[in-house]
Amino acid sequence: MAPMTESLKYELLARDSATRARLGRVTTRHGAFDTPAFMPVGTQGTVKGILPDHIAATGSQIILGNTYHLMLRPGEKVVAELGDLHRFMSWPGPILTDSGGFQVFSLADINKISDDGVTFKSHIDGSTVHLTPQRSMEVQNALGADIIMMFDECPPGDAPREYQVEALERTLRWAKQCVEAHKRPGEQSLFGIVQGGVDLELRAKCAEELIKLDLPGYALGGLAVGEGFEGTRSVLNATTPLLPDHKPRYLMGVGFPRDIIEAVAAGVDMFDCTIPTRNGRNAYAFTAQGPIRLRNSQFTRDTTPIEVGCDCYACGAFSKGSIRHFFFAGEMLGPILVSLHNIRFYQRLMADVRRAIGEGTFENFRQTDPRCGLGPKVQIET
């Protein structure tokens, strides 16, 4: 492959006829990934408990790191001195970092939001930290991910409309500041983030303004934060068509299989979520027939794998009975194995989604494959 002259290339390979779903491929300077793509989350430099060879074996082609956490510990300068985030995580393939905005607004003890940025207390040592569009770019430039995100404000879904308007204006100003502050546009692709809550007018305005910046890709932010499935769907269906057809689209922090399938049908290409790993650490395993809780006593003597037919390492090597024991004994292998299975479950789903789009059968797949209905309210087997 000749050296890339741009930071990112998006190829649209096929369109579904019945929905807006699209099959594509994104190439970065650290390799390519097929879309629709799911990105496992490696918050603090690791996908919790899983060595990179096993991450790769799940079929993951791109992973996500969290700017907020890495900025506070070990600090982006340390990561850069250790060779950038790829070396730090031992992940030679594509990486995306978020802007820190979502974590600041959802996790941090915020002191002040002003036009230049956010002041908050570090959750690690209580020190005061100031995060601005410029600082977010500085940190993400140092981390060196292939795709980086603009710093945005994420107001609560139930904030009054006038606050939503004010936050959106700020987000649009910050977007321009991010573009100006971004020092490595030839290597790192800065994606815009469309905000606006469930207000379709605000969403449209935000999309319109961000498109003027001609960014290499666009994300939808501030969804799956309590607005409900119908709210998400309505924003997705109204906003995704406004985004450029020849650039990748990323729905941030989503979600359950049902949500991902819905967004794929609306034309979204990229996803990240902590659900497979966080639920995995809690002994919650995905299967096509619904989730199972591996601490349940019904599995004590169960010699079968988490999911018959699954090709993940956990299902190839261990019975449900063993894994249940590992959770009760406090052995790390419990969380590790169920996280591995869940990531592979998501990646098999994405591979099947891509195949269906390519074969023109996505609408049928979406209607008939039991995985496509898995959401938070599916009955837990007990």
Next chain:
Amino acid sequence: MAPMTESLKYELLARDSATRARLGRVTTRHGAFDTPAFMPVGTQGTVKGILPDHIAATGSQIILGNTYHLMLRPGEKVVAELGDLHRFMSWPGPILTDSGGFQVFSLADINKISDDGVTFKSHIDGSTVHLTPQRSMEVQNALGADIIMMFDECPPGDAPREYQVEALERTLRWAKQCVEAHKRPGEQSLFGIVQGGVDLELRAKCAEELIKLDLPGYALGGLAVGEGFEGTRSVLNATTPLLPDHKPRYLMGVGFPRDIIEAVAAGVDMFDCTIPTRNGRNAYAFTAQGPIRLRNSQFTRDTTPIEVGCDCYACGAFSKGSIRHFFFAGEMLGPILVSLHNIRFYQRLMADVRRAIGEGTFENFRQTDPRCGLGPKVQIET
């Protein structure tokens, strides 16, 4: 390979000329391992944090499981119903289980030691448990390891001689009861355990009596329990020559590289120890130049692997700086990576020991290789 007609075959392949060190190979019904061999410890069905493919990649050929822990949780019947310990751990190669004796005497809240066994409180639920030679065999027969150990009493090293004599008499009676109770001698090899503290006369008497039972292998127990390096060496040098030349010899629970090398020189073939994994979980990494503590601030920006030239997964993939961060961030990958490195460190040492014995250079290796001097008192780099 033709089906085995015996539970274990020991081949003595080479003898060192300057010491009693020997190169050999032990074949079990689940495969073979080269001796001198080091067995990582998988107490509760896992070598903590490490998936079996990575254990195999360290060069480990046989691993150890703890009867005491597995008997209490999930219970040996559950393990048997799940297909035996090999399937339970997903380790298709050779496995050794201890008898439970050492853990009962070192960990448990003992109520009573009598001629028929030991009564103690479970550390899991406080229930009263009775462990006897017959029960230890029943549990180990159910677990299904390739090598199983007789149930012995492990008196404290500083117990008065008359108690040592009494304990030894009991251990010898229990040995015979174990032989009688062992239901699967064609599949599982029962090893005898020579006790007797630092009293060479008692050790010799114990060895003599156990040899009469014509067991497939012999272990030295009750060493490295506080008697000091000189005490261990004196027992090793006096007792190992009394054991049959054509059977494997196992020094239980030992130890640091220095201790293993000393025992190899005395003619010991098998070792197990939790040091590589337990120390690894505490960020203590072995290197030929001495141990390093990965939490140390000197490693914050260190781009080099734990040990330059090491071929383990951790050293191939991660810098000391990353690993240090993982410990501070509470990420599982910290303990996992250092445990992996330490096991590989031990296995590289064992491979080099075997090569040296085979080439007739063991005495020189022992005198000149810096690893051979690594013990608990080596200065920690700070």
